[in-house]
């Protein structure tokens with residue numbers, strides 16, 4: 001089938017063939033390397049270790065940390081964990097790229113917790129920067145779980161004015177790990193005197209690094225530079241993301257001594273556990289008809305629906321609530337409390353369908369999302385990868401449906417190469 005045929009097929013809403021699952025639990029190093037390609041670049045790269053037991057033996061991981069991994073249900077490391085954990089345990093700086101839902105959070109938390117070892121009462125020694133507050137809170141939860149019984153204390157900012165008073169450096173001494181969004185952190189750093197001190201930071205982790213490197217009004221590049229400087233020259237840096245940009249790769253190569261770059265799978269492709277469907281809906285009205293059609297056929301919750309703006313999210317919410325669907329919406333016009341309550345209700349299964357904007361596109365790990373609907377066509381291939389990556393996580397299967405109209409066709413054409421890449425991966 002040539003490229004034109006593929007495009008014709010896509011444009012009439014052809015279904016992608018369901019891809020084969022990639023096992024998230026490798027049986028041994030050899031099989032893991034065979035199932036999931038792990039590529040490393042750097043000098044003297046520490047070998048990947050296929051079990052947590054091997055990591056414990058090689059790097060003397062504490063029994064309590066091992067127990068916490070076990071209690072989290074992490075019996076074997078995921079592919080990124082097999083390689084990134086040993087690299088960071090050797091205090092090597094890392095630039096890591098691995099698919100959505102592949103366990104990158106624990107890949108950086110385990111070595112950080114191992115190095116910090118126990119509370120020292122000297123303030124933050126590790127900093128994890130996340131693009132959204134929702135992701136920061138989620139990382140805090142995982143961090144707190146993995147630190148249980150070790151005594152390390154992690155913190156994320158909640159109320160900015162309180163934080164201003166609370167986080168004068170003296171009072172922050174009881175915390176070891178800070179998980180923060182760039183805007184809040186920079187606000188506190190810029191108080192006179194600074195309301196947060198980062199002098200003792202040993203590890204600076206940039207999660208969703210390509211997002212945080214973006215410039216422009218929605219980017220965090222300037223804030224990141226301020227944070228980077230505040231951490232002092234001795235902090236080790238680690239960059240993690242599901243998507244790769246040449247800019248971050250080049251920057252890391254130039255600025256991070258002894259860097260190890262780790263890539264799991266093929267760069268900038270969707271996770272293989274998601275069945276993908278493109279549906280041509282003609283025009284704007286067609287989207288609502290297609291949506292109602294999906295509901296009529298029967299949706300299996302939980303379902304996430306992505307739209308391009310908060311205004312559009314509100315409009316769709318009114319339509320779906322009118323249809324009697326158990327739905328809520330999350331976007332930047334809602335208060336922090338409302339956002340927290342909505343996320344909690346969705347996690348607990350009290351809300352079945354969650355309408356969201358790009359805000360929820362990165363990093364958010366809702367267990368068992370069955371279906372992601374791109375009601376509005378994503379604005380880039382990178383956005384597509386992250387959005388549909390909210391399903392098919394941790395080796396589970398998932399489904400994504402993307403609506404497109406006549407107006408989206410130029411964009412679809414721009415994605416063409418990317419979509420062909422998925423296509424050829426699925427059919428070869």
Ligand SMILES: Nc1ncnc2c1ncn2[C@@H]1O[C@H](COP(=O)(O)OP(=O)(O)OP(=O)(O)O)[C@@H](O)[C@H]1O
Pocket residue numbers: 073074075076077078081098099100101102103104105106241242362363364365389393394
């Ligand atoms: N070793 C493991 N075994 C089983 N499950 C794991 C393991 N490590 C992580 N997980 C689970 O996998 C899911 C995805 O992990 P995580 O959120 O860290 O993914 P991610 O790679 O950061 O994804 P994204 O790119 O979307 O941010 C989580 O529910 C997490 O609890």
